Amino acid sequence: MSGVDAMNTIDQEELRDAARRLLTDKVDRRAPWGEGEADGRALVRDMVELGWHLLTAPEELGGLGQSFTALAPIYEEMGRALAPATLADTMAALDVISLDDSVAGAALRDRLIEGSAHIVVAECGSLGPRIDTTFPLLEGGLAATHLLLLPTAAEESCGIVDLGREGVTATPVETWDRSRSFAELALHDAPCERLQVTGGVAIPLVRAHKDLAMAWDSLGAARRSLDETVTYMGTRQQFGRPIGSFQALKHRAADHKVTLELARALAVHASQAYALRDGAWSDLAAQARLLATDAFHAITEDSVQMHGGIGFTWEFDCHLFLKRALMSDILNGAPELVRDRISSSVIARALRRE
Amino acid sequence: MREDRKVTDLRVELRAWLAENVPKDWRTQQAGDNIEGFLASQREWLSRLVKGGYATPHWAPEWPGGGRSLAEQVAIFEEIARADAPRMSLFFVSLYHAAMTLMECGTPEQRARHLPAILKGEIWCQGFSEPNAGSDLASLRTRAERKGDRYIVSGQKIWSTLGQFADQCLLLVRTDNSGPKQVGITFLLMDMKSKGVQARPIKQITGDEEFAEIFLDEVEIPVENRVGEENEGWKVAQVTLSSERGLTLVELTERLALSLWRLVEAATANGHEIDRLDVEVRRRVVDIASRIEALRAMIATLMANRMAGREAVGDASIIKLAYARLSRDFTALGLRLRGMAAQRDTRYVLGAGYETGNWMFDFMNSYQYNIAGGSNEIQRNIVSERVLMMPREKLA
Numbered sequence: 001m002s003g004v005d006a007m008n009t010i011d012q013e014e015l016r017d018a019a020r021r022l023l024t025d026k027v028d029r030r031a032p033w034g035e036g037e038a039d040g041r042a043l044v045r046d047m048v049e050l051g052w053h054l055l056t057a058p059e060e061l062g063g064l065g066q067s068f069t070a071l072a073p074i075y076e077e078m079g080r081a082l083a084p085a086t087l088a089d090t091m092a093a094l095d096v097i098s099l100d101d102s103v104a105g106a107a108l109r110d111r112l113i114e115g116s117a118h119i120v121v122a123e124c125g126s127l128g129p130r131i132d133t134t135f136p137l138l139e140g141g142l143a144a145t146h147l148l149l150l151p152t153a154a155e156e157s158c159g160i161v162d163l164g165r166e167g168v169t170a171t172p173v174e175t176w177d178r179s180r181s182f183a184e185l186a187l188h189d190a191p192c193e194r195l196q197v198t199g200g201v202a203i204p205l206v207r208a209h210k211d212l213a214m215a216w217d218s219l220g221a222a223r224r225s226l227d228e229t230v231t232y233m234g235t236r237q238q239f240g241r242p243i244g245s246f247q248a249l250k251h252r253a254a255d256h257k258v259t260l261e262l263a264r265a266l267a268v269h270a271s272q273a274y275a276l277r278d279g280a281w282s283d284l285a286a287q288a289r290l291l292a293t294d295a296f297h298a299i300t301e302d303s304v305q306m307h308g309g310i311g312f313t314w315e316f317d318c319h320l321f322l323k324r325a326l327m328s329d330i331l332n333g334a335p336e337l338v339r340d341r342i343s344s345s346v347i348a349r350a351l352r353r354e
Numbered sequence: 355m356r357e358d359r360k361v362t363d364l365r366v367e368l369r370a371w372l373a374e375n376v377p378k379d380w381r382t383q384q385a386g387d388n389i390e391g392f393l394a395s396q397r398e399w400l401s402r403l404v405k406g407g408y409a410t411p412h413w414a415p416e417w418p419g420g421g422r423s424l425a426e427q428v429a430i431f432e433e434i435a436r437a438d439a440p441r442m443s444l445f446f447v448s449l450y451h452a453a454m455t456l457m458e459c460g461t462p463e464q465r466a467r468h469l470p471a472i473l474k475g476e477i478w479c480q481g482f483s484e485p486n487a488g489s490d491l492a493s494l495r496t497r498a499e500r501k502g503d504r505y506i507v508s509g510q511k512i513w514s515t516l517g518q519f520a521d522q523c524l525l526l527v528r529t530d531n532s533g534p535k536q537v538g539i540t541f542l543l544m545d546m547k548s549k550g551v552q553a554r555p556i557k558q559i560t561g562d563e564e565f566a567e568i569f570l571d572e573v574e575i576p577v578e579n580r581v582g583e584e585n586e587g588w589k590v591a592q593v594t595l596s597s598e599r600g601l602t603l604v605e606l607t608e609r610l611a612l613s614l615w616r617l618v619e620a621a622t623a624n625g626h627e628i629d630r631l632d633v634e635v636r637r638r639v640v641d642i643a644s645r646i647e648a649l650r651a652m653i654a655t656l657m658a659n660r661m662a663g664r665e666a667v668g669d670a671s672i673i674k675l676a677y678a679r680l681s682r683d684f685t686a687l688g689l690r691l692r693g694m695a696a697q698r699d700t701r702y703v704l705g706a707g708y709e710t711g712n713w714m715f716d717f718m719n720s721y722q723y724n725i726a727g728g729s730n731e732i733q734r735n736i737v738s739e740r741v742l743m744m745p746r747e748k749l750a
Contacts, residue, residue: 230742245745247731250738257737258675265655266648287644336637343636346643347628350614 007067007275010055016073022046023081029320032084032178040085040181041143047087048115056091058098062113067275068212072267075213079220082179082320086140088213093119093148095209096158096202097195104160104193108146120144120185121206127151127159127194130167131187139331141170141183149192154200159192166190177327179320208274208285210332215267215285215292218328219260222296225321226256229303236308249306256299263291280349283342290335293328300325361429364422368408368430372437375402380440393519396444397475403442404473408434409449412599414457417469424599424661431601435608443564444477444516446598452478452524454597455541459581459590464543468522479520479553481511481544481568482591488513489732491526492535492588496570498527498542500577500584505529505542507573508550513726517566518555520546524594525575530585541587543579550574560718600656600670603677606723607653610677610684611646614639616711617684620691638687645680652676668741671733678724678733685717 026046047053055070057063064070071091078087090112097109111117120140124133127149135141147161163170167190173182230253233244243249270284300322304311311318329335377383383395403409407419411430415421422430442449453472456465468476487494496509507527514520523544530538546553550573555563582590621635622628652673659665689696696713710716724730738744 226742230744234743234745242745245747247735247747250742250744251731251734253742253744254675254734254737257742258672258679261672262645262648262652262676265652266644268655269647269651284647287640287647290641291644291648339637339640340633343640344629346640347618347636350618350639350643351628353612353615 007272008070010064010066010070012070012073015055015070016077018050019052019074019077020080022050023077023083027081027083029082029179029317033314033320040083040140043083043085044087044118044143047085051115052087053090053094053115054113057094057113061109068209069271069275071213072216072271075216076220079217079222080224082221082324084179084181085143086180088210088217089121089140089144089148090117090119092206092209092213093121095205096148096197099201100195100197102194102196105195105197108160111145117145118143119146119148121148121150121210123150123152123199123203125151126153127156127192129192131159131161131190131192133187135185135187137173137175137182138185139180139182141185142172142181144170147185147187148206150202150206151199152203155198157198158195158202160195161187161190161192175327177323179324180327204282207332208282211285211289211338212267212271212274214328214332215263215270215288218289218292218296218325219264219267221321221324221328222260222263222292222299225296225300225303225318225325226253226260228317229253229299229306232307243308252302252306256295256302259291259295259298263288263295266291280345280354283345283349286338286342287346289332290338293325293335296325297329358425360423361425364426365429365433368433369437371406371408372433372439375406376437376439384440393444395440396442399440400442400445400475409442409445410453410473412450412601413453413469418473424657427599427601428604428657431605432608435605436612438612441605444519445472445475446602447480447515447520447524448472448476448478450598450601451480451594452522455524455581455590455594458593459541461578461581463578464581468543476522477516477520478522478524479514479517479546479566479568480594481514481517481523481525482594483511483513485510485512485567489729491591492539494526494528494539496525496527498529498540498575500529503577505540505575505577505580507542507544507570507575509570511568511570512556512565514553514566514568516564517546517568518553518563520553520566522546523551523568526587526591536588538585539587539591540584541581541590542575543581544573544575548573548575558718559721560715562715562719600653600660600673603673604653604657606681607646607649607677610681611650614643614646617642617688617691620688620696620713623692623695635691642680642684642687645676645683649673649676649680666741668737671728671736672741674723674727675730675733675737678720678730681720681723682717685713685720689713689717 026043052074054063055066056068059065094112097105108117120138122135122138145163147163149159151158167188169186170183173184175182233249234242236243267288270288273279273281273284304318304322307316307318310316380395384392400409408430410417410419411422411427413420449472453469456468482491484494484496496507496511498505498507523546525542525544527540527542528538529540550571552569553566556565556567557563617639618628621631656669656673692713699712701712739746
């Protein structure tokens with residue numbers, strides 16, 4: 001079931017095809033599990049070359065003026081390929097910086113459009129002109145050229161740290177999930193320029209964008225994991241028949257398919273709501289993320305079991321998906337905390353009988 | 355997605371009509387085990403809907419209220435659910451299964467005899483399932499022997515919705531045993547007052563009697579009451595079974611979504627304030643709410659695909675499974691949150707779907723959606739074999 005998209009001029013399926021071609025060509029998902037390590041920098045350059053970073057940039061600034069729904073198939077394909085790079089922080093930052101009129105904002109916007117800036121986003125407390133803090137685990141921290149800091153104090157304006165300047169050290173960090181690249185980012189007296197846009201405006205936008213990106217990434221990877229598991233169960237023979245013909249396994253696979261399609265339906269709906277900033281877009285994005293990461297987690301956890309002994313080996317790919325899923329679960333806030341964050345407004349909507 | 359102007363206009367007109375016409379006290383009227391009250395209020399609701407032109411949007415255009423698009427039909431079901439109006443329980447089989455079967459496969463005489471009667475409240479039931487033919491419907495064994503211009507029918511049917519009140523029955527019988535089981539089935543229209551017909555209500559685990567078994571002892575049915583050719587009733591039955599086109603799930607999901615507040619009510623009933631609810635309870639409410647939103651989105655997509663004629667194999671099974679599981683989890687949570695009070699609350703409202711507000715009743719009743727219309731297990735077979743293309747099991 002694919003979403004109908006009347007908001008964009010570029011066909012979603014064409015974007016999907018282009019993304020799949022590039023990712024099939026450039027991503028070797030096994031590479032970080034052998035001698036190499038996940039380093040998204042080359043892939044980020046490739047994505048910029050294809051102009052993905054321009055998709056949702058405003059037309060008057062040289063962008064393509066598409067809505068968020070143009071990015072959905074790209075995020076989904078990146079999950080499917082277990083892509084080692086992240087695009088979501090940069091694109092979420094663009095949603096914020098498009099609203100900003102400050103000098104620093106305009107300069108960064110130009111560089112984003114030009115494709116020479118890549119952003120990593122972090123929430124923080126209060127901001128001064130110089131920043132002294134360490135972020136122990138930031139996805140995409142190596143590839144990023146700028147750090148966008150979002151103060152949780154609603155009235156305070158956001159800050160930008162140029163990661164190429166003094167006082168910044170980015171050190172790669174190895175994680176169980178090798179399909180992504182993480183860094184520790186240490187800032188010692190690093191200069192921070194202020195934007196006009198406030199944390200109160202920026203945080204909901206960035207969270208929603210990143211929640212949706214995570215939802216699509218998870219859906220893409222979960223579907224791939226389920227497909228590969230189903231294929232395996234169709235070939236593995238025991239007791240003279242493929243194990244995929246046993247109802248005990250088939251029915252579990254069917255249940256995962258239902259969970260996945262349910263999550264996908266909400267992701268489509270929530271992406272359209274975010275694109276239009278319509279209705280409860282902020283809750284819906286979080287809800288879409290919860291259903292998608294839950295489905296991804298459940299599918300990959302069961303995938304190891306459904307493969308049997310071979311699923312428990314390093315050599316087989318089940319653990320690639322499982323480890324990415326366990327990271328996706330908590331990467332932008334543990335699911336319990338996301339539920340807590342939106343529960344008041346979800347309950348309020350229920351009481352209004354919407 | 356932008357809605358068609360015609361559909362938007364229909365919603366506006368229908369909302370005004372519903373504000374005037376939904377009986378304010380229908381829940382009280384249908385409360386308790388007063389079956390006469392239930393029948394009377396259902397009849398009254400049907401006649402209002404027919405008069406308003408909203409009972410038959412799916413009928414052919416030459417019929418009053420007919421000729422509406424699927425998008426308009428969906429809108430009608432949604433608005434009726436949103437207005438908290440009663441469901442069409444007693445007349446659903448008449449208006450959908452019987453009427454659509456007759457319109458697509460019946461003779462002009464059969465249509466002339468029954469369609470106007472259905473508008474006036476003729477009640478139909480479905481005589482398909484048998485004690486030994488549930489999920490495997492085609493293995494049915496109720497026998498019909500042709501004698502001149504009549505069939506003589508003997509056997510037993512089960513799970514006929516509200517069959518104890520029915521005037522007429524859509525009946526599947528076996529007329530030939532020699533070939534594959536789908537061949538040799540014949541579709542008949544049976545007057546429930548015929549000699550040899552006995553309908554007995556089945557008491558469910560809820561205490562309600564929403565279904566009947568029908569015993570047939572040498573019942574005579576005129577050959578003119580046959581729909582389609584002899585031994586070709588299986589095809590007709592497919593028309594019957596697809597007649598509601600997903601509208602039931604549209605309605606049930608909308609009613610479920612709009613009763614989410616009952617979960618909050620159940621959680622706060624024991625004097626808890628909403629803001630001080632246990633954090634785990636709040637999380638579970640968020641989870642149910644998210645799945646409801648997802649299901650709504652999924653059904654909207656399914657209906658849009660149906661309208662565009664591009665429904666994929668298995669979509670309906672996926673949705674049915676999602677709804678079935680959600681209906682159980684939703685009611686189980688409500689039951690738990692209501693605590694001891696739910697154990698003591700023994701009143702219920704007939705024909706209300708989810709919204710009885712009686713959590714034990716609703717929880718018990720949720721099994722219905724997990725079994726009827728193809729059990730979860732059958733749906734999982736469909737999803738695994740026809741969507742995921744997993745190897746088939748050898749079937750007898």
